[in-house]
Amino acid sequence: MKKVILAVAGILFLLPLNTKAQKSKTKRPNIIFIMSDDHAYQAISAYDDKLIHTPNIDRLAKEGMLFTNASVTNSICAPSRATILTGKHTHINGKVDNYFPFDTTQVTFPQIFKKNGYKTAMFGKLHFGNNPKGVDEFMILPGQGNYINPDFIVTNGDTIRKEGYVTDIITDVSLDWLKKEAADDEPFMMMYLHKAPHRPWWPRADKFKEFTKKRFPEPATLFDDYKNRGTAAKTAEMNLLTHMMYSHDSKIRPETLAKMEGKVFPVVEEYPNGFYGPYNRATAEQKALYDPVLDSINDFFYENWPKMNDTEKMKWKYQRYMQDYLGSISSVDDNVGRLLDYLDESGLAANTIVIYTSDQGFYLGEHGWFDKRFIYDESFKTPLLVRWPNVVKPGSVENEMVQNLDFAQTMLEAVGIKPPNDMQGESLIPLLKGNKKDWTRDAVYYQYYEYPSVHMVKRHYGIVSKEFKLVHFYYDVDEWELYDRLNDPNEMNNVYNDPAYADTVKKLKKDLIALRIKYKDSPEQDQKYIDKYKSAGMIK
Incomplete structure (x- = not known):
């Protein structure tokens, strides 16, 4: 009898622990939404390893799902972000371009998360508006922001300057918030938004030194002549040779250009402060780290540019572009790794959905171009990787047509919140759970x-x-x-x-x-x- 009593007591003793464990398993998942700016899918090694190795972003593909046909509804920064926030096409939310204002009466998905009991935060680049709705805490870059010693607008409306490199700073603040606010008893939704690799590309000084020593394979269409395309491709102004700027983009000092007057064709600098605007944000100590590499670039340009033909110039500009663009991405990947490591170490990873994407794709010399805007693939397609432990099969690949229009609805439905009826996307939950029979879309719309x-x-x-x-x-x-x-x-x-x-x-x-x-x-x-x-x- 004594043994029976002890056994029953043991069972009763264990019941609260089992109940607690079950409660933990059924807790609403956290969400971390990671977005970089102008990050081409072809610059993520999970998609293509010809240009760069991104082991940390690749972890999300290995441990989750890689979408190969993810796209945007309008390939330009602010409209893309408005679509993501609202789940509506830009002609509905009003943010059709980077000029006209966002309709602030629109309901955004962070507002819905907050209303439904989630702690919410936004750190990094929003691109429009100085007071994002629906977030308990934010620290956002004014407009495009800066890479070196950037300014930020904070929750109380003040603007502060932080010394350091923007990608590191955004991660530091995001990690600090997670350590302070990510408690077991309350779910959270954090938007972790990188400025990089948006133009003008200024890698951190050590990456600048490292990547200027690298050479990258050229795309097959670098010297495209557009002969089998229409007027639009022929008249776009995003050619590396003729439209990429010397100081603003290739890091040629204005003094170097001045010494070469009459020897450089064409010399067109739409941004007179394109070089010194970013460079002069650096401290003397920071400039000392950049200067040896800048000197090397400028010395080579001064000695060789006048002797180069157009083909050689195009190739040189492509390499300079890739060195800075990919150097900026390398820091993004390092910092995504820092965040993923913390999720693992803290135990948060098991109940946190992590999404990595960009606000659109980008041309990395394909068709001779940089920038985006077109419906052509390099611009239209965007990276999308989703890790959702115990739901998404690790290492899965999905080729269905999905869009940034779908993100808000997907996140809301993933945590059990009913999306508003006026959202225009389609939840990706069937695809994430491997239920392709429940997916009916066969085409997407772009404008x-x-x-x-x-x-x-x-x-x-x-x-x-x-x-x-x-x-x-x-x-x-x-x-x-x-x-x-x-x-x-x-x-x-x-x-x-x-x-x-x-x-x-x-x-x-x-x-x-x-x-x-x-x-x-x-x-x-x-x-x-x-x-x-x-x-x-x-x-x-």
């Missing part, structure tokens, strides 16, 4: 508005499936393009007028009209935003 403007990419909209891409360029042209994504992955040949694709064009035009109706877009909406540009004096 770009900011023209005429920097880089002169014409206004266009289009439909993209896994097999095809149909695009309509409008406003000052009326041109259609069709690309066979499977047989022409580099998008070199517009087959819109090829009789073999006549049925495809007919079907895609019908599907495009249906998507325009579904997302409440129309020729009238197009004209509305043209009229806004006219009334603002931006176009005639």
